[in-house]
Amino acid sequence: VGGAAVTFAADGADVTVTPAVAYFTFASSDTAVATVDPAGLITAVAEGSATITAKLGNVDAGGAVTVTVTAGTPERVVFGDDFAAGVSFQDFGGATNAVTVDTTEFHEGAASLRIEVPAAGYTGGALKLDAPANLSGYDAVSFWAKASADNPVNVLGFGNNAATNFYQAEWNGVGLTGTWTQYIIPIPDAARLTAEDGLFHFAEGPEHGAYTFWLDDIRYVSLGAPTIENARPAIATETASREVGGTFQVNGTSVTYAVNGMDQTISAARGYFTYASSDPTVATVDTSGNGIALAVGTTVITAQLAGVDAAGALTVEVTLPSVPSTAAPTPTVPSGDVISLYSNAYTNVTVDTWSAVWDSADVVDAQIAGDDAKLYTNLAFAGIEFTSAPVDASAMTHFHMDIWTPNSTVFRVKLVDFGTDGAFGGGDDTEHELTFDGASTPALVTGTWMSLEIPFTDFVNLANRGHLAQLIIVGSTSTVYVDNVYFHR
Known part of the structure; x- marks a missing residue:
């Protein structure tokens, strides 16, 4: 009063x-x-x-x-002593999961969700509702957790149903201890969640070895201030150089809240934000934070979250297209001395993907003067995987790749051997990355085909090459044509 x-x-x-x-x-x-x-x-x-x-x-x-x-929105339970009605657990792709209901350890009630972190690979999955629900009446997800060892869990969040993640929000590096503790993840803009079925998810790797953590009393709640207040959204401050017709995306979308008086930053999917271009004749951006370059010039992309201006901006510089006018040089190494990943000159081995789901690049098939090539755009890093049939290059002496770029200032090549167990993170992996720029030997050049002819001895930390499974290329958010990728002697 x-x-x-x-x-x-x-x-x-x-x-x-x-x-x-x-x-x-x-x-x-x-x-x-x-x-x-x-x-x-x-x-x-x-x-x-x-x-x-x-x-x-x-x-x-x-x-x-x-x-x-007025009557408040009742809390929605995701997991109490068991999965709530209509909720089931869905594995993330490639995860090694041992997820059970544990009746010997719990915060309150009679059971908790027990997650075993493996010594190799990772554990991860989503608690998914059987039909999308309206969650717009809540402002946070509350849960209790503890662990067998004090470790930061890689990811805890919601908005991912193991298939789609348009409204994903994640808290990264959540520090768990041996004591049951309550954790709160604010919802970036609950008004967006009118039909959501990805209620909660987690992912944790073997960085700290095998251990166990537990989750309990996972529920959607309405807390308000002063528990949750002072939202400060942000996007990455970056500059993107694109040719006309090229695409781009806004990165680093996040929001920091004061949660019980302590700052907490949540990684929020681009779909939570609204975007504006200072010059939409140069480039526009859609509701997903994906944009397209339309004309030569410069524009600045800004964002808001629930009506609050986001810190940061994306400057987009658009230039005329530049493509190679001639094909890459035709290889001359005899086919009997080659293991080819990609070349019209040889029979190629199986490559699972030229752009892994975890990378940041766009790739399409292209033809240059009648010769096939791979065209990477928006190349931050691309994962080329042949994990289903690792390559034994122990009898080979060199790695070869032809590249053509109009705008890259740095280009990196990494080879990864999974070791005899054939598994990533199994303890016997080896890898090495080489960097090419204006000062390297050979120096990175633009506007012409460049042949990278690299002795395996240059990959000094690649202790083995009998189970090569990944080739990772890294660019400076650039356009790169790739051809004639092979190992030879």
């Missing part, structure tokens, strides 16, 4: 003073709906309406406070 004042008539003139609230006594017309304490603090009790009045001594105070209490 506020606005306390008393008016007296003194010498024929009204005089108003503002006494402390403690001088007054308060009453509620219906304490089943709302109560009021001696300090004037009103507490909502149940749905309905009540009137708060006051007295100073035996004199009724003018004015009153009408309190209307």
Whole structure:
């Protein structure tokens, strides 16, 4: 209750003073709906309406406070002592999962969700609802967790159903301890979640060895201020150089909240934000944060989250297209001395993908003067995987690749051997990355085909090459044509 004042008539003139609230006594017309304490603090009790009045001594105070209490959104339980009705666990691709309901360890009730982190690979999956639900009435996901060892879990979040993640939000590096602790993940913009089935997800790798962690009392809640306040959205401050017709995306979408007075940063999917281009004739951006370059010039992409301006901006510089006019040089190494990943000159071995799901690049098949090539655009890093049939290059002496770029300033090549167990992260992996730029030997050049003829001895940390499974190329967010990728002797 506020606005306390008393008016007296003194010498024929009204005089108003503002006494402390403690001088007054308060009453509620219906304490089943709302109560009021001696300090004037009103507490909502149940749905309905009540009137708060006051007295100073035996004199009724003018004015009153009408309190209307509406029914809040009931909490949605995802996991209590078991999966809630309609909720099931879905494995993430490639995960090694041992996820069980544990009746010997729990925060409250009778059970928790037990997750075993493997010594190699990773554990990960989603708690998925059988049909999308409206979650717009909540502002956070609350859960309790503990671990067998004090470790930061890579990812805990929601908005991922193991297939789609348009409204994904994640808390990275969540520090768990051996004591049951409550954790809160704010929802970046709950108004977006009108049809969501990815209720909760996790992913954790073997960086800290094998261990166990538990989750309990996972639920959607409405907390409000002061528990959750001071949202500060942000996008990455970057410059993207694109040719006309090229595509780009906004990166680094996140939001920092004060949660119980402590700053907490959430990685929020681009779909939560709205975007604007300072010059839409140069480039536009859609609701997913994906853009297209339309004409030569420069534009600045900015963003908002739930009406709040995001820090950061993406500057897009658009130039005319530049493509090679001639094909890559035709290889001359005899086919019997070659293991080819990609070349019209040889029979190629099986390559699972030229752009892995975890990379940041776009790739399409192209033809240059009648010769096939791979065209990478927006190349930050691309994973070329042949894990289903690793290559034994132990009898080979060199790695070869032809590249053509109009705009890259740095180009890196990494080879990864999975070792005899054939598994990533199994403990016997080896790898080495080489960097090519204006000062390297050979120096990186633009506007002409460049042949990278690299002795295996240059890959000094690649201790083995009998189970090569990955080739990773890294560019400076650039356009790169690739041809004639092979090992030879």
